[in-house]
Amino acid sequence: MAENPDTQTLIDKNLSFSIPAKHCRGRAVRLGPVLDDILSAHNYPSQIKALLAEAMCLTSLLGALLKEEEAQLTLQAQTENGVISLLACDYKDGDVRGYIQFDTERLVSQPLEPSLMALFGKGYLAITFDHPEPRGRSQGIVPLEGASLAEAVQNYFMQSEQIPTVIRVALDIEGEQTIAGGLLVQHLPDGEEGKERLHVRMNHPEWEHVAIMGSSVQAEELVNTALPLEDLLWRLFSESDEVRVMSGKPLVKGCRCNEDHIRDVIARFPKEDKEDMVSEDGTIAIDCAFCSKKFTITSASLNN
Known part of the structure; x- marks a missing residue:
């Protein structure tokens, strides 16, 4: 793995990496204080707190895919007859924020770990990338289906973007500090980020190998603050010829209201x-x- 001057545990900071020999790119993140700052704005019940923590981790991972400083990523849930009426998170140049609006009375009847269907009803997830001109805005909408928000976002890339993708998110909300860790790995079969994907194959041999390795990450590894994310990437992908790691921008609560x-x-x-x-x-x-x-x-x- 390439040398990185910042080998300390990454908290509230995105990590970008690529595996050139396998034509793959990825992002890793571990959130701590910034997550507590966002969650403390409201007295969220445990079910909502866990969902927003997952959503903020996903927002940070997706936001790290942006190249331009003025670009913005928005993750928003549209629901029909759900306990949750609004979920909105966004990322812009390292600034992150998120909010959930929900029906308190209906939430009381839900279990401690409710399903997506129980929380959102017939819901849809909208992911919007706002780039500076001339690229402009692009948006994809997918059903809120699966066991988690992470699975729904993974489906977005598979269905809307046709990019083979593995996403894993883990939470530790039992201690004094809430920790969220996430990993995103994607295959770009023509070898370069930013190029048009001409021949996407979900079963490409080089992608199958990386997907298996990425999917093997354990929840406790993602939230273990004693384990630097660089070391975790080395554990997962050490069989590849090279893993290039680049430290990303610090993540801060950035509401932008004034x-x-x-x-x-x-x-x-x-x-x-x-x-x-x-x-x-x-x-x-x-x-x-x-x-x-x-x-x-x-x-x-x-x-x-």
């Missing part, structure tokens, strides 16, 4: 709608769902 941004959003509404927002004291009260911050905007400060 008064200027809120004023800009309100300014886009028609005049009549803005007037309806104003209370008797001449202010507009805004609560940020992501971070629970409250903002009070005076109508006089808006550009009507």
Whole structure:
């Protein structure tokens, strides 16, 4: 494995790697303090806390696939008659945030480890990549099916993108700190990231080998903060000729809510709608769902 100057355990940081001989790329992540920061914004029950932790780990893995600094990845669940009415997470240049809106009364009747169907009903997962021009936006939507969100995201790459993909996510929510660890491995059969995939084969021999190795990762390995992710990758793929590892950007809670941004959003509404927002004291009260911050905007400060 290539030398990496930062060989300490990676917490709240993405790791990019490639296996050139097998035409594969991957991302690995382990979240700790940033995850606790996001989860602490709301008093989530254990089932919702675990789901959001998994979603944030997946968002961090997918966000690390972006190359441009201004690019953004959004993961959002659309549901019909589910306990959860909204799941929204996004990644932009290392900033991550996430939020879940749910029916408290209906959640009480669910087991401690409810299925995706129990939480979302007939749900769909939308994954959106927003790139700077000229690439623009691309989006894929897949049913929320399978045993986990990770399986649903894996299905997205197989169905919408036609990229052979293995995704594994593990959680440790029993201790004082919540830990989430994830691994994503993909096959790019023409050998270079960013090139058009002309001949995708789900059963390509070189991919079958890497997929078996990647799938063998244990949950305790992904969340073991004493095990550097570089060492874990070496354990999994040491039979390959070379594993190239590149440390990614630090991950931080980045809600991006502030008064200027809120004023800009309100300014886009028609005049009549803005007037309806104003209370008797001449202010507009805004609560940020992501971070629970409250903002009070005076109508006089808006550009009507």
